[in-house]
Amino acid sequence: MMNFEEIYYYDYENEPIGGGNPYKRCVHCKISTPQINGRLSGHAEWCEYRIKMEEEIRLKTRATND
Numbered sequence: 295m296m297n298f299e300e301i302y303y304y305d306y307e308n309e310p311i312g313g314g315n316p317y318k319r320c321v322h323c324k325i326s327t328p329q330i331n332g333r334l335s336g337h338a339e340w341c342e343y344r345i346k347m348e349e350e351i352r353l354k355t356r357a358t359n360d
């Protein structure tokens with residue numbers, strides 16, 4: 295069985311942080327990409343992207359178990 299915790303997620307919408315900061319951040323929770331580091335748990339718990347992906351994982355996990 296796949297461990298979804300080890301999958302890297304980079305397909306979230308992002309935007310430049312600006313103000314001389316070379317990094318980007320998630321448009322939803324505004325956490326920077328180095329801080330997120332490709333992990334869903336790096337996003338805020340209320341992040342729209344994280345919630346959406348966690349829901350997809352739940353559905354996939356259920357399909358695998360059935």
Ligand SMILES: [Zn+2]
Pocket residue numbers: 306320321322323324325337338341342343344
């Ligand atoms: Zn986010």
